[in-house]
Amino acid sequence: MTAEELQALRTRLEETLPDGAILEVQESGALVLRPDALLEAGRLLRDEEGFDYLSNVSGVDWLDQNEFEVVYHLYALRRGERMLSTGQPDGAPLATGPSPENQLSVAASAEAKRVSAEGMLGPVVLKVRVPRDNPVVPSVAGLWSSALFQEREAYDMFGLQFEGHPNLKRIYLWDEFADHPLRKDYVPEEA
Amino acid sequence: MTMRVPRHDKFQFPGLGLLKGLSVTLTHFFRSYRRQRNWRVPGEEPFPGGIYGIFTHQYPEERAPIPDRYRGLPILLYDDATGAEFCTACQACVRACPVGIIHIEQATNDEGKRIPYASSYTIEWDVCINCGFCAAACNFGALVLDHNLETARYDREALHPTKKQLLRPASYFEKIAPTVWAEIREDAAKRLAGTIKRRPDGVGIVPKKQ
Amino acid sequence: MTTETVELERIPGKDVPVEVEDLETEEITVNIGPQHPSTHGVFRMMLRLQGETVVNLEPVLGYLHRCQEKLAEGHTYLQSIPYTDRLDYVCSMTNNHAYVLAAEKLAGIEVPRRAECIRVIMDELTRVMNHTLLVGFLLNDMGAWLTPVQYALREREKILDLFEMASGSRMMCNYMRFGGVAHDLPEEFLPLLHKVLADYPVFLDEYERLLTTNEVLMSRCKYVGILPPDEAIAYGVTGPVLRASGVAYDIRKVDRYSLYGELDFDVPVGTVGDVYDRYVQRVYEARQSLRILEQVTPMLQETPPGEIMGEVPRRFKPDAGDAYGRIESPKGELGFYLISDGSDKPYRWRVRAPSFVNLTPLGEMCRGHKVADIIIIFGSLDVTMAEVDR
Numbered sequence: 001m002t003a004e005e006l007q008a009l010r011t012r013l014e015e016t017l018p019d020g021a022i023l024e025v026q027e028s029g030a031l032v033l034r035p036d037a038l039l040e041a042g043r044l045l046r047d048e049e050g051f052d053y054l055s056n057v058s059g060v061d062w063l064d065q066n067e068f069e070v071v072y073h074l075y076a077l078r079r080g081e082r083m084l085s086t087g088q089p090d091g092a093p094l095a096t097g098p099s100p101e102n103q104l105s106v107a108a109s110a111e112a113k114r115v116s117a118e119g120m121l122g123p124v125v126l127k128v129r130v131p132r133d134n135p136v137v138p139s140v141a142g143l144w145s146s147a148l149f150q151e152r153e154a155y156d157m158f159g160l161q162f163e164g165h166p167n168l169k170r171i172y173l174w175d176e177f178a179d180h181p182l183r184k185d186y187v188p189e190e191a
Numbered sequence: 192m193t194m195r196v197p198r199h200d201k202f203q204f205p206g207l208g209l210l211k212g213l214s215v216t217l218t219h220f221f222r223s224y225r226r227q228r229n230w231r232v233p234g235e236e237p238f239p240g241g242i243y244g245i246f247t248h249q250y251p252e253e254r255a256p257i258p259d260r261y262r263g264l265p266i267l268l269y270d271d272a273t274g275a276e277f278c279t280a281c282q283a284c285v286r287a288c289p290v291g292i293i294h295i296e297q298a299t300n301d302e303g304k305r306i307p308y309a310s311s312y313t314i315e316w317d318v319c320i321n322c323g324f325c326a327a328a329c330n331f332g333a334l335v336l337d338h339n340l341e342t343a344r345y346d347r348e349a350l351h352p353t354k355k356q357l358l359r360p361a362s363y364f365e366k367i368a369p370t371v372w373a374e375i376r377e378d379a380a381k382r383l384a385g386t387i388k389r390r391p392d393g394v395g396i397v398p399k400k401q
Numbered sequence: 402m403t404t405e406t407v408e409l410e411r412i413p414g415k416d417v418p419v420e421v422e423d424l425e426t427e428e429i430t431v432n433i434g435p436q437h438p439s440t441h442g443v444f445r446m447m448l449r450l451q452g453e454t455v456v457n458l459e460p461v462l463g464y465l466h467r468c469q470e471k472l473a474e475g476h477t478y479l480q481s482i483p484y485t486d487r488l489d490y491v492c493s494m495t496n497n498h499a500y501v502l503a504a505e506k507l508a509g510i511e512v513p514r515r516a517e518c519i520r521v522i523m524d525e526l527t528r529v530m531n532h533t534l535l536v537g538f539l540l541n542d543m544g545a546w547l548t549p550v551q552y553a554l555r556e557r558e559k560i561l562d563l564f565e566m567a568s569g570s571r572m573m574c575n576y577m578r579f580g581g582v583a584h585d586l587p588e589e590f591l592p593l594l595h596k597v598l599a600d601y602p603v604f605l606d607e608y609e610r611l612l613t614t615n616e617v618l619m620s621r622c623k624y625v626g627i628l629p630p631d632e633a634i635a636y637g638v639t640g641p642v643l644r645a646s647g648v649a650y651d652i653r654k655v656d657r658y659s660l661y662g663e664l665d666f667d668v669p670v671g672t673v674g675d676v677y678d679r680y681v682q683r684v685y686e687a688r689q690s691l692r693i694l695e696q697v698t699p700m701l702q703e704t705p706p707g708e709i710m711g712e713v714p715r716r717f718k719p720d721a722g723d724a725y726g727r728i729e730s731p732k733g734e735l736g737f738y739l740i741s742d743g744s745d746k747p748y749r750w751r752v753r754a755p756s757f758v759n760l761t762p763l764g765e766m767c768r769g770h771k772v773a774d775i776i777i778i779f780g781s782l783d784v785t786m787a788e789v790d791r
Contacts, residue, residue, distance in 0.1 A: 028722060055734060056736055058753075077648065078634070080655045081649050145635045146636050146758050149757060150757075172462060172790060182471055192654075192666070193649040193668045193669070194670065194685070195670055195671070195672060196645075196671055196678065197681065198672060198678070199613060199619065206616070208616045208618075208619070209616060211615075212611045212615050215607055215611040231593070237592060258566045258569075262569035262570050289476055289483055289484070320573070321570060322483040324479070324480070336569070
């Protein structure tokens with residue numbers, strides 16, 4: 001995604017979201033949101049901007065700043081598919097190798113499609129920060145079901161509480177385990 | 192450039208699919224009576240039988256060839272001509288190892304100054320993940336990876352070799368992995384000349400076996 | 402416990418319906434435990450069954466959790482490369498590639514052309530190997546005990562020989578480095594690669610002849626475990642499972658990382674999204690990978706031998722920042738999210754494992770099917786538990 005596309009996206013989001021929802025735009029293009037604006041921004045991105053695929057939900061422990069961060073990576077899958085597919089009859093015989101003119105035209109048409117497409121295939125990176133002693137983040141599992149397992153993993157490893165998740169329990173470690181291993185101040189017990 | 196995969200929904204005579212599958216297995220069965228060895232032998236055409244033939248080795252009488260770059264367990268080398276060990280106890284391998292299984296102690300001379308010689312060098316072979324970072328980190332051509340496949344022992348101590356058990360002559364490594372030795376040989380010889388000068392007499396020489 | 406009247410179905414030709422009154426039925430909970438030959442690793446499923454039909458399925462994970470993400474925070478970036486081998490142990494080359502791609506994005510390193518050619522060759526060999534192996538194991542789950550697996554393993558041996566020649570190890574290859582690959586290809590690599598490219602299409606045709614029109618396979622796999630395309634996208638499913646459901650999304654075509662922008666290949670897409678589609682889609686995708694290999698091999702021979710590493714600093718210490726690098730691994734989208742704080746050890750090392758996310762719709766897909774179907778559906782998802790649990 002180019003910087004212009006990201007800027008245009010940010011402007012469109014700012015028009016609809018309440019003031020101050022986008023706290024910061026980082027150098028890499030990531031949008032830092034306020035936690036309570038996350039669901040609204042997610043719904044806008046999914047329904048109106050077409051980012052229907054949540055690829056990655058990752059927790060980060062910033063011990064020095066006393067905060068947890070959750071990072072979301074979104075891609076536009078249907079838009080990417082429209083860019084690629086041209087359609088062919090069932091079981092069409094495969095060419096065993098490219099013919100010269102086929103290769104050139106393939107590359108040229110692909111490039112043309114890429115330039116003229118609505119652009120914005122992703123990734124859109126959203127970041128949410130919460131204080132370490134009250135790590136409550138709204139769950140996006142209602143918007144994208146791919147967050148179901150990944151948020152459970154973030155809860156297991158960091159202790160992040162996802163509000164609204166249908167089944168928030170530990171996924172890797174056994175249920176009676178007390179601590180959260182990926183925190184920076186985790187001390188493993190002596191064997 | 193997408194293509195739809197076929198679903199084979201058209202009517203086919205019942206049992207035809209099973210018969211086609213049986214024809215495949217029967218072809219393999221009858222072809223195997225030709226006893227054509229379908230192996231990779233270095234220097235010859237690899238796998239001459241294509242997809243037919245006998246592709247199993249009757250281990251341990253017949254063995255598959257091991258390529259030069261194969262990463263077995265780490266061993267130390269010493270120079271054949273002078274008997275001097277290449278290792279200078281620089282700890283590069285210790286820092287490179289992802290699992291931290293190499294333990295080196297550097298020797299000191301009579302005045303207490305450190306000399307490029309390891310007084311103790313152990314590797315825990317049972318924890319080694321065969322990644323090869325130690326051999327890649329060694330600047331002196333001392334630590335290389337052996338081609339041992341049969342690494343099972345009866346007790347744990349045999350898998351924690353000391354330096355005496357790790358040492359091999361450089362000619363051994365040249366025999367098993369000539370292309371790898373060719374890459375490190377010149378540098379190793381040059382650095383060894385400098386290392387021997389900084390060691391007191393007699394230190395770092397492997398005693399000749401009778 | 403419910404007391405209900407059960408009417409057995411009418412058998413054609415014998416039209417005497419049998420009614421049984423006051424038959425008490427109960428839902429039972431059954432555990433397909435972690436030790437099970439069909440679970441592709443250590444995976445536990447808690448099933449609620451009504452008779453033989455599945456009412457609910459809950460997966461229990463974590464039996465192979467090795468806390469790799471925490472370990473990587475204590476190692477340097479280079480020392481984590483052998484750990485990526487062990488994420489999805491069948492496809493170690495693509496795991497390496499994904500990690501190295503993410504680190505190169507983080508540090509801004511360029512890769513020379515010969516190294517890119519070698520990387521694409523290794524990736525596509527891995528993809529071919531993985532798909533045929535998976536088809537073999539799927540047939541294993543169906544009860545075709547070991548014949549398809551044996552054929553797949555026989556051909557896989559040739560590819561493993563190639564990996565052993567190039568990297569030094571058959572499975573845990575540890576071959577890719579930041580900025581290129583570890584060693585150049587030896588002399589005996591290309592003759593064997595040409596032999597593989599000559600033999601593999603013959604083998605795939607034979608494999609299809611053995612399996613694709615087999616009546617038992619067709620009746621067991623068709624219309625079983627259907628995943629509709631919109632649900633697949635919502636669940637974050639990627640890879641062959643997504644393409645079999647009808648969505649033509651291939652990261653090699655979208656992101657065009659490495660050399661894939663210059664290569665010509667098709668993306669096979671399914672229609673219904675059942676187990677049969679996932680099986681046939683993988684065979685056709687393997688054929689496309691062979692087509693890519695035939696294009697890259699002459700490209701490799703044009704590059705001068707020896708240029709396999711780009712400009713990399715002696716100690717890999719990227720500036721503070723984050724990067725997400727993803728590739729199309731044989732199982733789906735494999736991504737690495739790395740956060741650097743300026744030191745030589747990563748601050749956060751996160752793996753977006755495709756098997757983990759592909760496992761999410763398993764409960765939905767299995768509802769209403771019989772117990773025997775669950776094993777097949779799970780097998781067709783192509784899950785490696787080492788990647789799920791990390």
